[in-house]
């Protein structure tokens with residue numbers, strides 16, 4: 651299913667939670683809303699789900715209007731053909747696994763072959779044989795699988811995730827991330843995923859939508875956003891950035907080297923602050939002269955307090971799009987020579 655959001659906005663008690671926003675979720679694409687707490691991600695997701703009413707704007711599903719403030723159209727949640735998975739799993743505690751998954755199918759009136767459909771959904775998330783258990787008899791990962799099975803059992807056109815993994819520990823979170831992503835892809839579902847975890851966003855998404863203070867700052871593939879963030883907030887929120895001029899141009903740590911490689915490499919001077927072994931290499935934080943703290947990688951240790959020169963190829967410097975400037979430019983400000 652393709653979803654189109656046109657000029658949708660929402661305020662609570664006259665405070666804007668989402669400024670007028672346009673967004674298209676292409677059919678079969680995995681899109682992530684990424685941003686800090688309170689930036690409006692959940693509000694946007696809830697409006698798509700029909701759980702919150704926009705103040706203005708319209709929403710279309712495969713070209714059909716499912717919400718329009720102007721035309722007073724508001725298709726209820728259960729008729730929007732979507733599945734939802736939340737952070738707290740939202741399983742019914744007094745229902746078994748079977749009943750939890752069947753619940754959505756019953757509500758959606760898909761009663762024929764109920765048993766078969768529940769079985770298929772539970773097989774998919776590898777919970778065969780757990781039908782009679784109650785949620786409290788399951789691990790966090792298993793509970794989240796039940797929530798996922800319940801959401802997809804109705805064969806929705808789109809699946810909405812609101813921080814679905816944040817209640818799980820780091821190892822399980824990574825496992826579940828991979829599992830959910832491949833299930834969504836295998837089913838060809840359109841997915842919208844809300845998170846404030848940039849690693850999650852980078853590893854799962856076809857498209858990342860970076861939000862701040864109720865607006866979209868940038869939308870693009872993980873690779874594009876990492877390489878060419880549109881503004882300083884995006885650069886700082888995704889990956890590590892080494893600033894060459896405050897809030898204007900930066901270089902990613904992997905392009906900072908400890909030796910001059912090309913004749914036009916720029917040289918910067920600093921003092922080593924910390925060295926952490928991160929497996930295979932060391933992550934070194936360096937207090938740069940007049941430039942704040944940089945991160946660089948190294949194959950061997952370096953002493954804390956050591957004076958160092960770091961080199962940056964000019965073509966790796968990314969300049970923010972401020973007042974129409976081009977993305978990649980030569981920037982020699984603050985270079986040693």
Ligand SMILES: Nc1ncnc2c1ncn2[C@@H]1O[C@H](COP(=O)(O)OP(=O)(O)OP(=O)(O)O)[C@@H](O)[C@H]1O
Pocket residue numbers: 662663666667685686687688689690691692693694846
């Ligand atoms: N029902 C509500 N009543 C009043 N204010 C609300 C309501 N829901 C959200 N808000 C406010 O709207 C803004 C956006 O909230 P929202 O939950 O969409 O942010 P978020 O990016 O999802 O944050 P988080 O990651 O913490 O969930 C916040 O300032 C929040 O306090």
